[in-house]
Amino acid sequence: MAGMTKISILCITCCLLMTMTTEAAPQGSLVTQLPGFNGTFPSNHYSGYVSIGGKHLFYYLVVSEGNPAEDPVVLWLNGGPGCSSFDGFVYEHGPFNFEQKSKGAMPTLHLNPYSWSKVSNILYLDSPAGVGFSYSEDPSQYVTGDLQTASDTHAFLLSWFQQYPEFLSNPFYISGESYAGVYVPTLSFQVATGIQNGTKPLLNLKGYMVGNGVTDRKFDGNALVPFAHGMALISDQIYEGVIEACGINYSNSTSPKCDEKLQLVGQAIAGLNIYDVLEPCYHDPGTKSGNTTSTKNSNLPSSFQQLGKSSEKPLGVRKRMFGRAWPFQAPVEDGFVPLWPQLAAQSNSRDVPCFDDEVATKWLNDPAVREAIHAKPASVSGPWELCTDRIRYYHDAGSMIPYHQNLTAKGYKALIFSGDHDMCVPYTGSQAWTRSLGYKIVDQWRSWQSNDQVAGYLQAYENNLTFLTVKGAGHTVPEYKPQEALDFYSRWLAGKPI
Incomplete structure (x- = not known):
């Protein structure tokens, strides 16, 4: 309604x-x-x-x-x-x-x-x-x-x-x-x-x-646990524990027992590339032993994990890195939506989380490219960024x-x-x-x-x-x-x- x-x-x-x-x-x-x-x-x-x-x-x-x-x-x-x-x-x-x-x-x-x-x-x-x-x-x-x-x-x-x-x-x-x-x-x-x-x-x-x-x-929030179970990323015991403690609609649970079981899911999938679980995960070189499970102190939910950028990657190839244990994109709550660079900044990252977009950024910010495609110069429209924090956005x-x-x-x-x-x-x-x-x-x-x-x-x-x-x-x-x-x-x- x-x-x-x-x-x-x-x-x-x-x-x-x-x-x-x-x-x-x-x-x-x-x-x-x-x-x-x-x-x-x-x-x-x-x-x-x-x-x-x-x-x-x-x-x-x-x-x-x-x-x-x-x-x-x-x-x-x-x-x-x-x-x-x-x-x-x-x-x-x-x-x-x-x-x-x-x-x-x-x-x-x-x-x-x-x-x-x-x-x-x-x-x-x-x-x-x-x-x-x-x-x-x-x-x-x-x-x-x-x-x-x-x-x-x-x-x-x-x-x-x-x-x-x-x-x-x-x-x-x-x-x-x-x-x-x-x-x-x-x-x-x-x-x-x-x-x-x-x-x-x-x-x-x-x-x-x-x-x-x-x-x-609701549907987005309840999607991850069945996915992780079907992909053999969590065990039967973890999956059954979530269902027993949370029921099948766990995306908005306030139960401490449910949260405890969901934490096991987060621990199990920590370190994976959330954008494609088959692809390698690249971590910030400053992150000790590639650990992505620690949470920075911030106003974000505790499920947001450390974000980073790798300095070692094949040239010309975009690499996506692990963003957080819980899905970075969904579910989206009503009201103000934190933007990707804002979330990265909260986690002391230098860049848009999970992306290395040097090729696009280099090309689209070149003055000759901007002139060729009739884009205004950076002095007018600002530098091109893959994802901006210039706007304030509400899911309404x-x-x-x-x-x-x-x-x-x-x-x-x-x-x-x-x-x-x-x-x-x-x-x-x-x-x-x-x-x-x-x-x-x-x-x-x-x-x-x-x-x-x-x-x-x-x-x-x-x-x-x-x-x-x-x-x-x-x-x-x-x-x-x-x-x-x-x-x-x-x-x-x-x-x-x-």
Whole structure:
């Protein structure tokens, strides 16, 4: 019921957008070259700013390498909150692979054979204002939350499609991962309501997709223990002890006995890479013996563990390190959401926890790169950071389940996908909440294939809802399994069986 109240608030903001006026086509938005790349772009690239109420939102469009006039337009949003969608551009499904040949050097760019621009026009957006290259001259506008972000992004889309009217008739999809599990359904609902109300320009929304997405406090909070048990990370005895002391809904327990049992879970999984339990864990060299179980004194919950950054890593390769014993991303509580750099600072870390993003940071802060992509200089928009602490963000939209129910009931197709080795937002939670909708199963649990190999599993429901796992993938699926990601993405967009 609370979630539906938030939806009603979004309905009201939709009506306010109906008075927008048509803007002129963007001038000088074509990207003609990029430092580090010496070849020919397989398709056109455009980038620039759309201003919404004093907020300047930065976008980068990669036109489809297939049939731009008919291929879908897909908006991509990274999560955080507070993280730039250039994370997806540089490390996941963008048009280039980035190679750093020596430490500190500018990267060399090579064409990515698994870019999502192979089959779609893909639009990367830094949102909300204050994230990535997006900015405002008024610092008070950096205080925001789920509902305001959805409203601003809808306004951005209406203005953007006015500037690029050639894409208005293309099928339009909204996509993202991690905290975009909140961004995507709230924005999709806003767009759907605008369509229903006749908001111009009329967007051709067909559906949305969410990867390893934050969704619901109870389902996300109860996901880790079954995941850890299924992955043989905790013993039967630990698992049974948690169930006995906490019951099956332990995510908000106030029982000391339950807390004691959950502490055993935390101890067992300490030291693992929470973003992919198959990957190595890199620790701060200053952390004695790689110990990640000590907790710094702070105002954070005791479950937050030491964060760090490794100084020894293969050049040009991003490494994700252990962030904390309990999942760093989920569950997310209502109200103020601590941002990743803020959490890192509380734990005396030097950087955004669990990420080494030297390549992206080096490239995107180079003045020549910023000029080439029409981003404002650092003196205006600030330095580019993977995840910022410049904004103050509030989770004020409640559970996403009512949004999913509303959208799928209206006929919008939805793909909920999960890297099955992510411990940050485990697949167990996504599988549980999709099942909880009570929809009839139309495609029973089965494997799906990529390159003649089993690539994961899926279960499809009525109302065009599909839950899909990607075998061996972590939190950012296209980064870990690029070929498999392009395969399911292409098939789903084309309406073909996965």
